[in-house]
Amino acid sequence: MVDVNRLAESWALVSAHGDQVPLRFYGRLFVAHPELRDLFPISMAAQRDRLVRALGLVVSQAGQLEAITPFLQELGREHRRFTATPEHYAAVGEALLDTIADFLGDLWTPELAGDWVQAYRLVGRVMIEAADDAAHTPAWWDTEVLDRDQRTFDITVLTVRPDGAYPYVPGQSMAVETALRPRLWRYFSPANAPRADGTLDLHVRRVPGGPVSSALVDQVDVGDRLRLGAPIGRDLTLRPTGGRDLLLIAGGTGLAPLKALVDQVVGDPLRAGASTVRLFVGARTVRELYDLDHLRELADRHPWLVVVPVVSDDDHHPHADGMVADIALLRSPDPLGHEIYVCGSREMVEGTRARLHAAGCPPERVHHESFVGLADGLDKPDGIDGLPGMPGLGTPGLGTPGLGARIRGVGEGTGIDGGAAHLESER
Amino acid sequence: MSTNDPTGGGPLPRHMSPDQVRNTSFARTARGRRGFAEDEVERFVHRLADEMARHEADKMRLLDENRRLKQAMRDWQSRQVADPAVDLQQRVTADAAALMARAQQHIDAQVAQAELYCRQREQEAVQHYDEIVREARAQAAREADQVARHYRDAAGADYSADKERIERQRVYIRAMLKALDAVGDHLQATRSAFAVEVTKLDDWLDTPELPAGPALTD
Numbered sequence: 081m082v083d084v085n086r087l088a089e090s091w092a093l094v095s096a097h098g099d100q101v102p103l104r105f106y107g108r109l110f111v112a113h114p115e116l117r118d119l120f121p122i123s124m125a126a127q128r129d130r131l132v133r134a135l136g137l138v139v140s141q142a143g144q145l146e147a148i149t150p151f152l153q154e155l156g157r158e159h160r161r162f163t164a165t166p167e168h169y170a171a172v173g174e175a176l177l178d179t180i181a182d183f184l185g186d187l188w189t190p191e192l193a194g195d196w197v198q199a200y201r202l203v204g205r206v207m208i209e210a211a212d213d214a215a216h217t218p219a220w221w222d223t224e225v226l227d228r229d230q231r232t233f234d235i236t237v238l239t240v241r242p243d244g245a246y247p248y249v250p251g252q253s254m255a256v257e258t259a260l261r262p263r264l265w266r267y268f269s270p271a272n273a274p275r276a277d278g279t280l281d282l283h284v285r286r287v288p289g290g291p292v293s294s295a296l297v298d299q300v301d302v303g304d305r306l307r308l309g310a311p312i313g314r315d316l317t318l319r320p321t322g323g324r325d326l327l328l329i330a331g332g333t334g335l336a337p338l339k340a341l342v343d344q345v346v347g348d349p350l351r352a353g354a355s356t357v358r359l360f361v362g363a364r365t366v367r368e369l370y371d372l373d374h375l376r377e378l379a380d381r382h383p384w385l386v387v388v389p390v391v392s393d394d395d396h397h398p399h400a401d402g403m404v405a406d407i408a409l410l411r412s413p414d415p416l417g418h419e420i421y422v423c424g425s426r427e428m429v430e431g432t433r434a435r436l437h438a439a440g441c442p443p444e445r446v447h448h449e450s451f452v453g454l455a456d457g458l459d460k461p462d463g464i465d466g467l468p469g470m471p472g473l474g475t476p477g478l479g480t481p482g483l484g485a486r487i488r489g490v491g492e493g494t495g496i497d498g499g500a501a502h503l504e505s506e507r
Numbered sequence: 508m509s510t511n512d513p514t515g516g517g518p519l520p521r522h523m524s525p526d527q528v529r530n531t532s533f534a535r536t537a538r539g540r541r542g543f544a545e546d547e548v549e550r551f552v553h554r555l556a557d558e559m560a561r562h563e564a565d566k567m568r569l570l571d572e573n574r575r576l577k578q579a580m581r582d583w584q585s586r587q588v589a590d591p592a593v594d595l596q597q598r599v600t601a602d603a604a605a606l607m608a609r610a611q612q613h614i615d616a617q618v619a620q621a622e623l624y625c626r627q628r629e630q631e632a633v634q635h636y637d638e639i640v641r642e643a644r645a646q647a648a649r650e651a652d653q654v655a656r657h658y659r660d661a662a663g664a665d666y667s668a669d670k671e672r673i674e675r676q677r678v679y680i681r682a683m684l685k686a687l688d689a690v691g692d693h694l695q696a697t698r699s700a701f702a703v704e705v706t707k708l709d710d711w712l713d714t715p716e717l718p719a720g721p722a723l724t725d
Binding site for chain 1: 600601603604605606607608611612614615618619622623624625626627629630633636644
């Protein structure tokens, strides 16, 4: 049995050394196994943050690891993308113990080593088993770019086709990598339901200073290849509504998964049980309503679909003015009776959830996901990424209640409805 | 004399135990010969035996301690022989790890700097664009107002609100187009400059002795 308190105390002491700990860890790992360096990106700052947060999470949950088992499992599956093998886990475990011993000095005892070994083995086993269970599916999909449509100078819609069947559910996301930025993955959500031709529409916003989003928005061209990870996440997939209407609230490129939900309803003869679908699309300026024409066309074709563009920071525009959440509440008859889906930047999602809560919307009917800088800490209601030193980026949906929205790639940029141009680093 | 006869019979035992001393009995002197007082001898013998016992105990203790010290010495010696190699290896690994960590920090700082630079340039570009558009709109609105005023002054009885509105819009749009054309020309010039730079880089990349490919895009 792991002595949870002892483990937590030792971690508290070690983590007080901050960035030095993961710096030493990766130093040790790569000295012992230089061939592993190539599995990681050039800049490791984000990776170090992730490692520390992950270790902190495991230590804090060490007494009841079952609580984070779904998370660990998905993380294990995600690590298949990086060609992680059980040998890698062993190397990582060694480097981890050596690093902790370095920082604890005389306080490092055989009993404490036993705690850490046990905790690490438990975590590693869950991850490896989950990866093995998924071994019959591809670890990644090679994908071709069929079309690029630059809608504004920082938003491009890429139409891509994975080689081979890519089974996903509208509302899910996947990690994407371009050869222009090797070993950097960002999460995106297809803006359409699965099509016969297998194509996916990705809405990409360039994050200022972001290496991946800038490559995807500006440089990736027709014929280029991308890699996609497995589809993950269940926070935004359509639940049975029990006859309730759908209220979809989008900020910026948070539109993508919600548009996929609309697409799903379009193809559903039962319309998912809803008689009306209301889509409120928020942007700071008119210019940033990048999909308006297509959405209008959809609304024209389907009388049960209502699309309302909302602009918060522009003058001279014909659309609804204000915060998208406020307009959504104002213009929906009986918002409390809707099944609500929210997607956008963290500010936008949190602001929207607060307004919905204040209006009395039952939380179990508000489904949300935000995309955030991966550098954010664990105290936010977002997931974490990467466990013991593996080149993991982005988090799978945590799945367990109370662990909140999942981190998605900042490659989607920051839906900046909400006023503040919250320009987060893409890490 | 008693069983352990120290004075008669065989050779003396090498070590007498305290008990042996106590149990020694002495022959009595022949009648009339001078001898020692019996009880004094008795007392002395017992004292002697006690001293001997004490010394025996001390000796055992010292022997024991000596044994322990010898063992400790041997242990320490054997440690000195095996550890230097292990210690050295551990020190080298820790040093190498620290060196690698410092190199990584250096790289991270450079990448962060590059990303910050990009971020700042892009933010500047966005702000600049917003300013340009705002200024263009304001200017276009001024020109439209001016034309509308002239029309009103000149129209007199023929004044039509619709005509004013159309004049206004026409001038506004023309002014906006002109402003955007100017911006477009500027951007085109910038674009050409970048295109030249890219060609230079491509030429450099194609030079045979340089490794091309992924290393340079990392």
